[in-house]
Amino acid sequence: MPLGEKAGFEKSQSRYCGVETEFNDDFPQLLNFNLSTGSFDFVVAPLMNPTYRPSLLEKDGVLPFAASDLVLSPSQWSSHVVGKISSWIDLDSEDEALRMDSETTLKQEIAWANHLSVQACILPPPKGASCANYARCVNQILQGLNNMQLWLRIPLVKTDDDAMDASSTSFIDSWELWNSFRLLCEHHGQLSIALDILSSLPSVNSLGRWFGETVAAAIINTDSFLTNGRGYPCLSKRHQKLITGFFNHSIQIVISGKPAHSIPRPSSDLAANNFDNNGESPQRHSLRPYLDYVGFLFQRMDPLPEQERFELGYRDFLQSPLQYQRAISKALLDRVPDDKASATTVLMVVGAGRGPLVRASLQAAEETGRKLKIYAVEKNPNAVVTLHSLVKLEGWEDIVTIISCDMRFWDAPEEADILVSELLGSFGDNELSPECLDGAQRFLKQDGISIPSSYTSFIQPLTAAKLYNDVKSHKDLVHFETAYVVKMHNIARLTPSQPVFTFTHPDYSNKKSNQRYKRLQFEIPSDTGSAMVHGFAGYFDAELYKDVHLGIEPSMATPNMFSWFAIFFPLRTPVCVKPGSPLEVHFWRCCGSSKVWYEWCVASPNSSAIHNSNGRSYWVGL
């Protein structure tokens, strides 16, 4: 039974909670007890007797698997069982015989799990600091695996040594172990993480990294629970916050371990194997209180904000007229003193679309008691039809003149006092706003006002394993050198963002160029530990007029505004940044005779290739 279907979560986003069990060759009983009695959604169960060693097996002996595939239906295997690979295996042992046995067993168990059609198997954590042989073997398996996922179990550990001391032998950061394992396996899409949550947690910055990784499950041992006033299990505030983060990122929870709380009910002395195997009917699953607590945390979560729920499908509708109305009002009041309120201000909306900025302008005029003459310039002939209907419907014929023309080539009959446009992309200047407004400023008076008056792009380094894998799955250069508009979710933002390019309008300077070049240095907080940079989030912030801003840069984003998602610039080869090493990034905006494009690269800690040279993969045509 899912933890509950909450308002704001789609059905596919229900959260599930599993339980880790010991070896049991009676699978139907195991499943019945844990799912029916225990109300868990799935079991994480060993598929092979843990005493098995291939080198001890007699020739032609039958492998000691737990149950045959026939005892459960295929859908039961796939919905309710996650295979747990034998935890004794150690492929990086110094002992060659153990290494050989481990490799044989691992391959046998995965093949068996595949035969059972379970959806995932949990691989035991690497035993030491080195994991290359384990990774080599898993990588071989992954090459031939159909649909099954492999979840590498990783304890959530990071000793918070001083960052400069990272080379000392006592320093442990389990993220590094994961990072080397997945690099050896080339970011394989079917390899993800089962995080073992322990009673103490590393720093918030270091935890944040995991939300950019492909974490499939979080395993919470009963040892990690505290005890509340009534003797029941509960979690520390920091653990609660972490679990809430897992819910938000669709990470499954698994309860593990033996009951560690004496709950005031007779069920607390049930057998270690989680159910009473004396033949009496089990009364209550001894781990049920832990499940109940996790369910409570889930139910207690704030529903998703309205914006999150509705923003899908709104991309093409301008949601920002309110900010524009404010900006236009301020500009009108500045430009036309109260004693000259009867003077007519010429306002041109360039890129009028379906008319939202025309309406915002008229509302600003009404609000301020100023008079407008509006030219609505629009090059899309379909939008022009809509504009004509709107003007007729609203009775604006005397005020609004519709111009069906590309603003760069329009021969305006008079000069404008105010030029209003909304040509911004997620990265500000990525949809030719600079070039279009350069073309339009011809018909703005020398002392005229452009709304927006300026805009700035921002970038921020990300861990984004999922986005990276999506890009990589295309197996070509073009996709690695393209920027993507994305609603970012399973990402870790590694530092605050920094400004990249700024454009100001109007700009009458000599030798004006829309080419830009920026070199940026990011310092990842040292308590984060090492981190993988898969690419950069791009944002913008626009100054519409004076203090009226509009934008999506996270630290100053306009509230309830969902016209723009962020943009993602990937890196062809992700860059691992160690604590104390700055990340140096270069961004270029290049302009050719027929197109505009970005190039980007990392210059430190190591140089990457320059991405998108000459706009070979990604550009906007002029």
Add this chain to the structure above:
Amino acid sequence: MPLGEKAGFEKSQSRYCGVETEFNDDFPQLLNFNLSTGSFDFVVAPLMNPTYRPSLLEKDGVLPFAASDLVLSPSQWSSHVVGKISSWIDLDSEDEALRMDSETTLKQEIAWANHLSVQACILPPPKGASCANYARCVNQILQGLNNMQLWLRIPLVKTDDDAMDASSTSFIDSWELWNSFRLLCEHHGQLSIALDILSSLPSVNSLGRWFGETVAAAIINTDSFLTNGRGYPCLSKRHQKLITGFFNHSIQIVISGKPAHSIPRPSSDLAANNFDNNGESPQRHSLRPYLDYVGFLFQRMDPLPEQERFELGYRDFLQSPLQYQRAISKALLDRVPDDKASATTVLMVVGAGRGPLVRASLQAAEETGRKLKIYAVEKNPNAVVTLHSLVKLEGWEDIVTIISCDMRFWDAPEEADILVSELLGSFGDNELSPECLDGAQRFLKQDGISIPSSYTSFIQPLTAAKLYNDVKSHKDLVHFETAYVVKMHNIARLTPSQPVFTFTHPDYSNKKSNQRYKRLQFEIPSDTGSAMVHGFAGYFDAELYKDVHLGIEPSMATPNMFSWFAIFFPLRTPVCVKPGSPLEVHFWRCCGSSKVWYEWCVASPNSSAIHNSNGRSYWVGL
């Protein structure tokens, strides 16, 4: 005129010497003076007036190029002129106007050089520690360049600070500048190096790195020359050795600078521009003594050793019977005491080929006065024909029995005392020697002798930009996961080699497996500086019998033996190793039911992908 055609050099390997000149718009005169009077082979000459700045040029002005393309023939331009890009350009300046002028000029000059059809242009060195914008611009140019080479000028500088101090600001290693430039340009094949040789040289280890890089030219300034007893220019011993290294690696020499030696001839007071421009006929080129000295160094070189000259084309002929004869003699003497010399020893040559080991065995028998009965087992039916003729020709019919069969499936009529084979590849076990000898040891007596008795493979990390580029040019994964047999030349061996896998024959142990796994740690000497590892050289050493060895591992290679070249294992992404950082490498020999293959990876300083998983790219069929 080339520096001379030496015995042992092919014609295409003649070495040339150029001269760097100042700007001169009379190209025919420039060429005539430097080539005819000076005897240089080519000039490195500016193509544009150095006072030119695009921002100062009047609109529609003609660019101040040196000469038009018509003043020389196309073949003169391409054979005798290397373009020198204006040295004032600085694309990473803080001054945006200078940056813009630099980019415009660089693109104009390269376009002009292309129009002239010169073969190469020398780019001035990056001005500071940062070169990203310079690299971005050069990279854009490279994308559209036809055949012309670009040689980035790099001063040969490395301050020999203590390795641990590498992060201090005073530390300079110009290799790092080159490394970041070429990474930004993705190891582009048309980008190479012109090294500026200064009067002091860094450590030998650090110099060694450059021989693995694509160095096209070495520019020696007259300042770097010493003065000999007669007042003539000469070079220090270390410089001489370096120049000899350049000759060996087909690197062109360029003399640069003003004459710095007062040579006891009137020519020493010639004008700074290298020739007398007072209208008098020039008597002697003032840099001629430097050229003469370089020519002297070239002529003085040892001719190439005979082996080097003849080894091409010998790959398929066994060149090692002498070592085998020694090993067989020793084995015969050990096995058959003098008082039993009349006893007959059964010797089987498995993989007899055209018979060299049969002959070596018979010569060993003659040398030691022992009696042999030989079975020559060969599966190639064509070689069997040759064997039959050989036996008949030599009259060996009573001693040698020819068996046309795969040794793994032969049903031998008796057991052998000695089993002789030569199934080794460049990497020892890479041509199925272990599997074949496993199959053959059935018919070896329990106390019998296998020759070879064991063999070991070795690897060694390399800088090998040229090999890497060759592999990369195929643009697919398969070529990056294949090992290549190569006569290695333009490489830098970064550390001594280390042993990888050993096989011993016969091997009667239980549960014998030919799978192997080895983890290796290499320490690059800290005075090398940072270094790029493009892959690994592989070698083998075989113990034929007791102290008789055969092999190609460089530190103990059999002299005058050219049956095997080394093998090259590439890395998909080259790994940059900083001083003090160990390089950890893992190698696997994997065996499946139908094939044998290697997998390899780097685990430190950063994890690479595991190469050739499941033998997907490169394997030997069983």
